[in-house]
Amino acid sequence: MLVKYFKYYFPTFIFFTSLTFRSIISLLTSFVISLYIIPYFIIFFRKKNYSQVIRLDGPKSHLKKNNIPTMGGIVILISFIISILFWSDLYNPYLWYVLTIMILYALIGFIDDFYKIILNNSIGLTIYKKIFLQTIITTTIITFFYINNTDKSALQFIIPFCKNIKIYLNFTTYLIISYLIIIWISNSVNLTDGLDGMAIISIISVIIGLAIISLITGDIKYAKYFNLPYIKYTKELVIICTAIIGSGLGFLWFNTYPATIFMGDIGSLSLGSAIGMITILIRQEILLFIIGGIFLFESLSVIIQVFFYKYKKYRVFLMAPIHHHFELKGFSEPHIVVRFGIISLILLFLALSILKVC
Template sequence: MHWTEMLMPVVSGFALTIMAMPIFIGYFRMKQLGQTTREDGPKWHEVKTGTPTMGGLVFLIAIVITSVWVGIWQKSLTISLGLLMFILVLYGILGFLDDFIKVFKKRNLGLTSKQKLIGQIIGGIVFFAVYRIEGLDTLLYLPFFGEVNIGWLYAVFVIVWLVGFSNAINLTDGLDGLVAGTASIAYGAYAVLAFKQGQTDILIFCLAVIGGLVGFFFFNKKPAKIFMGDVGSLALGGGLAAVSILLHQEWSLLLIGLIFVIETASVMIQVTSFKLTGKRVFKMSPIHHHFEMSGWSEWRVVLTFWAVGLVAAALALVIIL
């Protein structure tokens, strides 16, 4: 795939998102529908109450449309590309239902954690089943051991990976532009790996995601005109994990997605510490709120996290390539 052809999915994802988003935002404002800020969140985030949400729906549609038409054009509409879109759409639907109940039904809680988890696990099972039907192997690289065929345990790994990173990006999505930037960097790193492996189908998907996210960022940068909502964050996390699996670079996601790992770890540490000792390790979790409460501006936190994500992704590429 020539570099000029690689521009097509980026431009398509960007153009579709940036054209449709103003209409979407306008509809939410007209209906006076918006995000309700968490009561236990930072007090200075209260000004964001009422901001339109569910913007992820727009870039998800842009990504799917782009992946299909570029996939057909490049003769790369494969099962792997279908699997990526399946996870993106399914996890997006789970997030959409969660957002829809909160926003349109005016209920503070959307889907229960159990309902979302069941949906995510079903997605993981279907993903693995199709993966095996296609004859893809169950080899997993283990440090110090090399590649090991773990058989059916690979199905467990796939489910944990998809669910874990789907929720990790969901936790990270708490500041204007934070996930738009960090996810673009992560998908960019996998685009490089897909290109090096000659997997055009996965490359198209990653580039379409980047285009959609860059288009979304224009409306999500501080002060955000719209948030992506769970419909965007759950889908992006599931898609990212699926990409790492299909490229057989699973563990690389711990480094390429370092920010998402840190954000999730901060919540786990905070909850565990409070339950065991009654004390909090961070001023607030996820950790981006800790830095805000330490006096950092929102932009400073976002730019610092982008920088860390970029360095980690570059390091991962150097190690792998």
């Protein structure tokens, strides 16, 4: 919005339209907005009794969180969207793919959170209903993108260490890979959202990596240097990433231990879908398993636990997801969160180091 305004009416202040300036200011805008409005939402949610419903079979230490407001993801979305409307190029089609899937996944999360509050249980939507809704949204958006895409580079499958091998995906393969990535990461982020601050710290770490890669793939010189395909519209994804980082940092201010608000499924599902969509747009599906390793560990721990208990009647972990296992082993919540955060940063550096390897 403001990008076009400054460009046409104040050409002297063209620096306002530069990517560097807009990236920084979008981060600060979303951060300040979320920091300002969250206290009002906390008061409102407390009055309406929109509180977190704690699973009774979880760690006993979590029972004290039963009256903490949830659905804080609404604040993340509001601050993010306002920042995007001000500082992004609204004519960039990639922006709308990310924004659309975030809003639609947020609606699923809202329904899920609302069911939990109304029914006063920790289940909400059944996994089958949730996956069904996610499937409709994901396949529709991916199909629309594939049909309307004119850039062959945007359909490449990139293999780290083998970036000279160019694999162009047909519709079926592209749809399957994109679908699995978005479904996996969105639900994995949801699983990770179990300790104060842990999910949002991991999200911010992943988004920082995606912002850097978006900048590289959206610039011809950088893309050539890193031996990555140049994709025309990805540079604007940097603004989306910095806006998410800013709103996430504002939320973390209140979500850090002891948390005064939780993001709920409305936050975890929408942010997870954004990570998935951005990853697909910049063609880094494999790299996501490294940079988002924390989410991979969390989801794998659940799969392993369910598999072994169903077929062997044996529990590999004291409780899944794996962060609950460490809680029951005696580790304090802040220790687990900080250590998982350190691992997230290490995985971020590892993923970025791989970019230059041919």
